[in-house]
Amino acid sequence: MFTVIYLDNAATSAQKPEIVYETLSSFTRFHSANAGRGTSKESLFSLNAVINAQNAAAELFNISKPQNIAFTQNATHALNAAILGTLLKGGHAVTTVMDHNSVLRPLFRLGNFTAVPADRYGFVSPYELERAIRPDTKMIIISHASNVCGTVQNIKSAAKIARLRKIKLMIDAAQTAGILTIDNSVLGADFIAFSGHKGLMGPLGTGGLYVKEPDELEPVITGGTGSDSEALSQPRTMPDMLHSGTINTPAIAALSEGIKFILKTGTENIIAHERELAELFRSELLNMDGVTVYGSGGNGAIGTVAFNIDGADSFDACAMLSGFALRGGYHCAPLAHKALGTEKTGAVRASFGLFNTRAHAKALADAVFSAAAELRASNGRTFFQKPID
Structure with a gap:
């Protein structure tokens, strides 16, 4: 209280639907087997919970391939996975001054980006966004809404620019997932990074990343995935490519209930x-x-x-x-x-x-x-x- x-x-979202609390508690108590690690009923139960969460997120974002959604510890983790996995080998990125340090710091680390200015209300001009594109630009990263003042950017225009210029588009939906409608069948974004614990009403320490073309993303974190274990190379299939190590299945199951609550509301x-x-x-x-x-x-x-x-x-x-x-x-x-x-x-x-x-x-x-x-x-x-x- x-x-x-x-x-x-x-x-x-410190206040969440009761079903989120109940699921987190019951899953932790009774169903905490490792997802995708073995064929026991409990392991398969955990795996099914992850698949259910993927399906719920895919319905929310209108994504045709739920398997291309991986769960992360937060939106920051998701943003880093996409930015570094796309740009570590080189290339220029375009973002905006309204973006969060979860975007700006990885880009600053790489040292090759342009932050497009905004007006005094926080709006970014699509014209300025396109003007910032260079021959070596590989990626546009845009925050759907400002975490400071709430100003919403025109992601449809950004998507059109990215599509015409054949540049990857990532939408940072940390502030808008579960609040604004995001229809990726219309947008065609290459990446959608989202927080699980804000508008989606999930537990702390949850987030996710949609990857349109997994083959074109280099995994930044590698390790045990429960699949292709005989190979030293990281699997290139989603979500295993981004699910190295034990994932937080109880929190993902609770997040799934949060997303279902959003879909119903x-x-x-x-x-x-x-x-x-x-x-x-x-x-x-x-x-x-x-x-x-x-x-x-x-x-x-x-x-x-x-x-x-x-x-x-x-x-x-x-x-x-x-x-x-x-x-x-x-x-x-x-x-x-x-x-x-x-x-x-x-x-x-x-x-x-x-x-x-x-x-x-x-x-x-x-x-x-x-x-x-x-x-x-x-x-x-x-x-x-x-x-x-």
Whole structure:
């Protein structure tokens, strides 16, 4: 039971459907045999749970080959597997300033990429995206929605550009899987990296990667897979190619139930609810003195709102709003903060989820109003700062 109002769903969905908790517990207690390692009933039961999760994810993303979905420890793991597995032998990549360090740091390590700029709302122009392509460009990586301010990018345009220029496209769906509709039969993305524990309502430490052409990806981590064990080379079939070592089958089984819950609820209903709450909160902030709001809002964003209280560092602002689980600072996205103009202060992020209510949005708005008024009354000094003699 939370002692605060939880509004940090961009980090993880701390509140999940009951079936997710039940499955994680029961699978851990009664079905923890190693998937794909042997022919015992329990091992086959675990393997079947993984296959069921693949099928659920394939239905969600409209993917025709469920076997091409591997499960990872998070979206960061998935992004690294695709980026390094495609570019370690060379090649240029195009990404955006709105992308997360899970994209930027692997690319920085490789040293051959362009980060396309965004406007002050966080939108990236498809024209600028295409203009950044070079003769040696192998990959476009685009975050579907910003983890800082929620701004949604035009992935259909990115997919069209990648298709016409014969470049691989990876969609970072960490913030949007289970929230926005992602139809890969239309997009044709080569990779989709997703978090399992955010919009998909799975346990912590879950994620996944869809790979369109496994033969064209070099596995970065190699080891025991339970298949082709007589060979020293890594199998090139999915998901074994990316499933080296023991996988977290109980968590994958619970993630499968989270995805089924999303499919039953409908992403169109989920995004409508989250946008309603975000817009209620955002509209309150826009009418307040001493509060600055970032990003686009409306249909151009998911249920994430970034803001600052004038005169307060974002960390101090979060401390003043201690009745709420929020996120201050730079959100592992330094270039996004530079684009939004918050590189010196960071920002406070409130991210609404399916289990939040209008009362939660209104309560936070009231708390921000009180904090801003308190700062104005104290001449911009928070209660964490000593007066200057």
